[in-house]
Each structure stands twice: as structure tokens, then as C-alpha cells.
Amino acid sequence: MSPRKSAVREYRDVGASTRVPSADPHTLILMLLNGALDAMAAAKGCVQRGGAVEEKGRSFARAINIIDGLRASLDRSASPDLADNLDDLYDYMGRRLLHANMRDDSEAVDEVASLLREIKSAWESIPVELRQRADASAAAL
Numbered sequence: 001m002s003p004r005k006s007a008v009r010e011y012r013d014v015g016a017s018t019r020v021p022s023a024d025p026h027t028l029i030l031m032l033l034n035g036a037l038d039a040m041a042a043a044k045g046c047v048q049r050g051g052a053v054e055e056k057g058r059s060f061a062r063a064i065n066i067i068d069g070l071r072a073s074l075d076r077s078a079s080p081d082l083a084d085n086l087d088d089l090y091d092y093m094g095r096r097l098l099h100a101n102m103r104d105d106s107e108a109v110d111e112v113a114s115l116l117r118e119i120k121s122a123w124e125s126i127p128v129e130l131r132q133r134a135d136a137s138a139a140a141l
Helices: 003-013 025-049 053-072 080-103 104-126 128-140
Strands: none
Touching: 025 053, 025 080, 025 104, 053 080, 080 104
16 A cells, blocks of 8 residues: 555544545645644543543544554655654654553643644645645656
């Protein structure tokens, strides 16, 4: 399964809208980032309320699955160093979320959410012309 299809599947698992199949790669990544942030917010809410162990587990699993989808979709040909750094960061995020789930650590959730928001902000700042060129290159493959 291609990384894009894997990422689409992961986002569908968190209740994505019907826009997913027709989303351009840039929009898809933004949707995944938002989906992971939403899942982390739900998980943090469960941690803070106590109980709701199943819901907490599902929320953490969704966030981790989305982060794994983002990790799998990294394009190492565009910038190997950046892809390696993001791969390491996504791996760290997944491990921190596992820790947060096991230890009911809402600070760890906040840490990962902050890191993900930084990535999201950088992704949103990519100029439209670069997005279009990347989309055209991906379509040509």
C-alpha cells in the first residue's frame, strides 16, 4: 500500500469527511495533522476526567496511527535530511503518546501537540506555488 493510501486510510479511521479521496497532498497532510491534534485533545480530556479507559485508548491509538501515517508518507527523495529528522520526531511523538497513555500524563500529550502544531504551522506556510509544483511532480509519477 502506498504511503498516501495508508495516510488516507488512517484519516478515514478518525471520521474524515468525504473530501479525503479528492484532497491534494498538501491538504491531506493538513487534514492528518488536524486529525492527530483532535485525537490527542480527546485523549487528554479522558486523562483529565479519569476513567473512560476504552475511549482514552482509542483516542491515543488514533493519534499514534495518524502520526505513523505521516511518518510513512515522508518523501525521502525531496530532502533526505529533513525526512530523517521528521522520521525521528514522529517516532519520538509516538513513544511519548504511548507513555502518556500508560501513565495518564497530560503534559506529554501537550508536548506532542505543541510539536505537531509547529509542524502544522510550517506546513501551512509553504507557498502555494511550491505546493502546486510538488502536486504536479507527484501526479507525474
